[in-house]
Amino acid sequence: MSDHSEIIERKLNLNSSPEKVWQALTDPVQLSKWFGQTAKFELIEGAIGYFGWQDHGKFAMRIEKIIPQRFFSWRWMTPKDASFDLTQSTLVEWSLVPLDDGGTKLTMIESGFKSEKSFQDNVGGWTHELAELVESLGEESL
Amino acid sequence: MDIFYALADPTRRNIISELRLLNNQSITQLTNNQSITRQAITKHLNILTRVGIVKIIWKGREKHHSLNPDSLKELADWLKPYARLWDQRLDQLTEFLGENNE
Numbered sequence: 178m179s180d181h182s183e184i185i186e187r188k189l190n191l192n193s194s195p196e197k198v199w200q201a202l203t204d205p206v207q208l209s210k211w212f213g214q215t216a217k218f219e220l221i222e223g224a225i226g227y228f229g230w231q232d233h234g235k236f237a238m239r240i241e242k243i244i245p246q247r248f249f250s251w252r253w254m255t256p257k258d259a260s261f262d263l264t265q266s267t268l269v270e271w272s273l274v275p276l277d278d279g280g281t282k283l284t285m286i287e288s289g290f291k292s293e294k295s296f297q298d299n300v301g302g303w304t305h306e307l308a309e310l311v312e313s314l315g316e317e318s319l
Numbered sequence: 320m321d322i323f324y325a326l327a328d329p330t331r332r333n334i335i336s337e338l339r340l341l342n343n344q345s346i347t348q349l350t351n352n353q354s355i356t357r358q359a360i361t362k363h364l365n366i367l368t369r370v371g372i373v374k375i376i377w378k379g380r381e382k383h384h385s386l387n388p389d390s391l392k393e394l395a396d397w398l399k400p401y402a403r404l405w406d407q408r409l410d411q412l413t414e415f416l417g418e419n420n421e
Binding site: 185187189191192193197198201207210211212285287 | 401402405406408409411412413414415416417418
């Protein structure tokens with residue numbers, strides 16, 4: 178079983194304190210205000226829970242690693258409405274680093290994509306995407 | 320000049336598609352496949368080269384045009400629809416945290 182080598186990485190510098198960001202990530206009530214509509218889990222390594230979207234279904238997840246205020250990771254299912262299965266999950270890792278001004282540098286990395294298809298969700302390739310994107314930006318003619 | 324400007328032209332997108340099918344073509348080869356003039360193709364290739372989508376390679380004394388895989392990869396990465404979901408979620412996080420109330 179080999180992993181596709183692609184990852185998604187995003188970094189944000191936030192004004193909010195690490196404590197506040199940590200709560201937003203790890204409290205299911207707060208998480209479900211910006212990530213899906215429902216989230217149910219206990220903050221314990223190895224605990225199984227789920228994230229739910231009204232339009233997309235429920236995705237089972239497992240809490241992986243907790244380093245309070247600093248690092249939080251989960252694995253979650255790629256297919257919806259299925260019980261947790263390691264081989265069909267990707268890993269999402271959050272790291273929080275305090276900034277000098279009291280804010281937080283937040284990094285998100287998702288990895289463990291098993292196939293190009295699950296990563297791109299669009300096997301048609303990016304050329305079509307490029308055309309769509311550019312049209313939405315407004316074409317300029319020379 | 321940025322990469323999106325370079326892409327905002329259907330002829331240039333056609334050149335990119337053409338090079339994806341068959342990479343490393345000379346201007347003559349590229350002109351044969353398009354219904355526009357050699358001069359126009361040259362102008363478009365210059366733009367694509369300036370933003371780094373196309374690079375020049377030499378085959379003997381002949382100049383060939385080659386897609387630069389790194390620039391395309393960066394762009395493809397930005398475009399991946401799944402990755403964009405994360406941008407949306409992180410926007411929602413930022414709003415939830417009240418970061419936009421400055």
